[in-house]
Amino acid sequence: MIRNEVIDCIRTRRSTRQFQERQIQEEYLEAILEAAIWAPSGGNNQSWLFTAIQNKDILAKINELLREGFQHWTPDSNYPGKLGVKAYAQKEDSHFFHHAPTLIIASNKPDYENAMADCALALENLFLAAHSLGLGSCYVNQLHWLRNDTELRDYLFELGIPKEYTICSSAAVGYIAKESNVPVRKTGTTQIVK
C-alpha cells in the first residue's frame, strides 16, 4: 500500500471530543481557514462563509442556545443522534462542541444545491490541516439541525452570519486533551471495476 505524508495525515486524523482549554495560535487559525477555502466547490462557487468564534462568552451562549433549541425541536428523521439529542440537551453539562476553544461555523448561500457538499469538502481540508499542525478537530452537526431556530439565527446574525444563509455544519478545533480511539474501518465499502 502506498504511503506518503498526505495519506498518513488522512489515516491518522481522528475526531477529538476532549480539548484543552488553551486557545490555538492566530497563525494556525489562519492556516486552517485558508485550507478550507482551497477546497473544490461546485461550479467554483466558493459561496461558503466560515465564521470562526474564539470568545468564551459567545461560545457558551451558542451552546446554551443549542440546549434550549433542542427542547422545542422535532427530529425530522430516525437518525440515532437526532433521537437522543433532546435527552442529551437536558443534561446540565451537555456541550455540543466538546468545550473546544474554537468553533468554526460553515454556512452557505441559500438555494444553492451544492451548499452541503462544498462545506463538507472544505471542512475535511480544515480537519486535515488542523491535524497536520498538531490540533484536534471534530465535525459538529447540531448547528445544522437547528439551522431554522429563530433564537439561534438571531444570535448568529449578530455574529455576522446572514439570516438567509443555510448553516451547513461546524467544526470544533483545539489542542487534544484525550486521544480518541481509532474506529475500525468497515470492509467491503470500495470496489474496483476494470
Ligand SMILES: Cc1cc2nc3c(=O)[nH]c(=O)nc-3n(C[C@H](O)[C@H](O)[C@H](O)COP(=O)(O)O)c2cc1C
Ligand atoms: C456528517 C457528520 C456529522 C458528524 N456529527 C458529529 C457530531 O455532531 N458530533 C460529534 O462529536 N461527531 C460528529 N461527527 C464525527 C463522527 O462521529 C466521526 O467522524 C466518526 O465516528 C469516525 O471517527 P473519526 O472521525 O475519528 O474517524 C460527524 C461526522 C460527520 C461526517
